[in-house]
Amino acid sequence: MENDDPARSSSLINLSILYILHCVMTESYPTIKSVGHVRVVCERAMIYATPSSELWYIIRRTTSWVGSEVPRIITEKKSILELKKIGVLVVNTGTPSGYNYWMIRRYLREFLSDRRVIELPRIVWWPILYMFVLTARPFIIGKQYKSIWNMAQNESPLRTMTRNQASKLANRLRDRRIVVDWAFRYGEPSIRSRINKLEKEGCDKLIVFPLFPQFSAVTNASVFDETCRCLMKQRRQMTLSVVQPFYDNELYVRTIHKHVSAALRKFRTPPQVIIVSYHGIPLSYHSSGDPYGFQCKYTTKLLRQRLQTLDCDLITTFQSRVGPGEWLKPYTEDTVIELTKRGVKRIMVIAPGFFTDCMETMEELELRLADSFRKHGGEEYVYVPCLNDSTEAIDILESLSRKHIQCFL
Numbered sequence: 001m002e003n004d005d006p007a008r009s010s011s012l013i014n015l016s017i018l019y020i021l022h023c024v025m026t027e028s029y030p031t032i033k034s035v036g037h038v039r040v041v042c043e044r045a046m047i048y049a050t051p052s053s054e055l056w057y058i059i060r061r062t063t064s065w066v067g068s069e070v071p072r073i074i075t076e077k078k079s080i081l082e083l084k085k086i087g088v089l090v091v092n093t094g095t096p097s098g099y100n101y102w103m104i105r106r107y108l109r110e111f112l113s114d115r116r117v118i119e120l121p122r123i124v125w126w127p128i129l130y131m132f133v134l135t136a137r138p139f140i141i142g143k144q145y146k147s148i149w150n151m152a153q154n155e156s157p158l159r160t161m162t163r164n165q166a167s168k169l170a171n172r173l174r175d176r177r178i179v180v181d182w183a184f185r186y187g188e189p190s191i192r193s194r195i196n197k198l199e200k201e202g203c204d205k206l207i208v209f210p211l212f213p214q215f216s217a218v219t220n221a222s223v224f225d226e227t228c229r230c231l232m233k234q235r236r237q238m239t240l241s242v243v244q245p246f247y248d249n250e251l252y253v254r255t256i257h258k259h260v261s262a263a264l265r266k267f268r269t270p271p272q273v274i275i276v277s278y279h280g281i282p283l284s285y286h287s288s289g290d291p292y293g294f295q296c297k298y299t300t301k302l303l304r305q306r307l308q309t310l311d312c313d314l315i316t317t318f319q320s321r322v323g324p325g326e327w328l329k330p331y332t333e334d335t336v337i338e339l340t341k342r343g344v345k346r347i348m349v350i351a352p353g354f355f356t357d358c359m360e361t362m363e364e365l366e367l368r369l370a371d372s373f374r375k376h377g378g379e380e381y382v383y384v385p386c387l388n389d390s391t392e393a394i395d396i397l398e399s400l401s402r403k404h405i406q407c408f409l
Contacts, residue, residue: 086178086408087203087238088401089194090166091223092211092356094184095156099145104138111186116222119285141359148362158358162211164389165356165397172398178405179203185223195230199238206231206238207404209397211355213252214299215245216292218281241404247295248302251399255392256352257306263348263384264310271348271380273313273339275332276300278353279360280318283326293318293328299352320360332365333372340376347373350384355393357386 096107112118112133118125150157166182173180179201183194198206208227212219224242231237246252264270278296286293300316307314319332332349339347349369351361366383373381387393 084177085201085203086205086207086405087195087198087201088169088173088178088180088207088209088405089191089198090162090169090180090182090209090211090397091191092158092162092182092184093219093358094186095158095358096145096187097155099142099149101138101142104142104145105134107187108137108141109134114186114222116217116225144359144363147367148359156359157362158356161356161388165211165393168389168394169397169401172394173401173405177409185219185226191223191226192230195227195238199234204236204238205241205408207241207243207401207408209243209401212353213245213249213355214247214278214292214295214353216281217285217290218292220245239408241407243400243404245295246396246400247299249396249400251396253299253302253306255387255396256303256350258392259384259387260303260307260348260350263350263382266382267346267348267380269346269380270310271312271346271382272344273315273347274307274310275317275336275347275349276303276314277317277319277332277349277351277365278328279320280327280331283328286328296353303352319364333369336369336373336378337376340373340378345378346380347378348382348384351386354386356388361386 094107094111096103098104109129112129118129120128145156148157149155150160153160162182162184166180170178170180179198181194181198183189183191185191195206206227208223210220210223215221227240227242231240260274276299281290281292296318297316300314304314315330315335317330317332317335318328321327321331336347349365351365354361361383366385370381370383387396
């Protein structure tokens with residue numbers, strides 16, 4: 001008899017299991033009218049499964065005996081089987097939402113409250129932060145942000161560029177299983193909001209991409225901390241992968257060299273010195289084992305090897321020092337002023353520690369440092385912009401992202 005066919009009996013059992021699973025997930029329990037009705041309902045589950053999943057295999061195998069014309073009823077109902085996507089989250093430091101006093105103050109409060117950024121005991125730091133820093137600094141920083149603000153879109157250039165980077169990376173990856181988004185460690189959009197968004201979009205795997213070529217506890221580790229705090233809140237945790245620092249990545253170094261070579265054409269006579277400026281960190285962090293300073297110097301070493309035919313010096317310096325304490329030396333501005341005293345008239349400044357231009361590069365290096373150089377007798381000053389959302393920058397993002405994506409596929 002037909003019902004004695006083992007293969008068909010197995011198919012009916014599998015269909016029944018899938019039907020029950022579908023009903024539980026959709027919280028609907030319709031009356032079973034026929035085996036065909038069960039098969040149709042099971043087909044609804046098929047649209048949630050990826051081609052590689054076991055469920056897809058079962059459905060294809062168990063429905064083949066009833067014919068090839070299978071209606072595909074598409075529904076927007078979410079289910080547990082939809083969690084088969086990979087989220088790629090591009091993360092940068094952050095920026096205030098505006099340059100007025102209160103917006104700057106809100107951003108600084110979040111930034112300077114991070115224990116990775118300020119390692120002083122809270123009982124010492126809180127009075128300094130609230131009585132002095134958050135009272136005076138927003139006025140100064142607000143003016144600096146205003147000088148480089150993207151007035152057309154009413155946002156900071158860092159926000160514009162980070163959004164563009166994520167959008168262009170998504171266009172490169174172009175896979176229905178991959179969702180690309182962007183976030184800031186401080187400010188909006190926050191890491192928490194974006195991880196929640198990716199989870200709702202069906203991502204059960206997460207690749208976090210901190211846009212910091214050199215590792216520091218202040219940047220990379222802080223992003224990792226916040227990511228883990230977000231995952232701790234999840235009932236169904238995403239599988240996490242974090243893109244590691246790429247300070248010695250061949251494609252990254254080669255791209256920096258290419259941008260420097262293009263900028264050299266702006267000089268009538270080759271520059272006498274190339275300043276390789278990185279964001280500084282307190283010397284105490286370096287002494288405690290933070291590898292940032294060593295990785296910065298190694299990046300400069302790799303660049304020097306590629307520029308060895310150029311008749312000029314490469315000098316590693318550190319910028320953006322805040323407060324009276326010692327930071328990594330030599331300081332960028334002090335070095336530039338000292339060079340002018342030695343008779344240096346032509347310099348180029350690059351900032352390979354920044355993947356994206358921000359206030360520290362556009363205001364501090366491109367504007368303020370250039371003014372200081374000329375006031376002290378300098379003549380030709382060229383700042384080389386960061387990689388930003390250039391084609392070469394997206395090449396780097398794509399290359400590093402795909403290595404992690406392949407581990408999940």
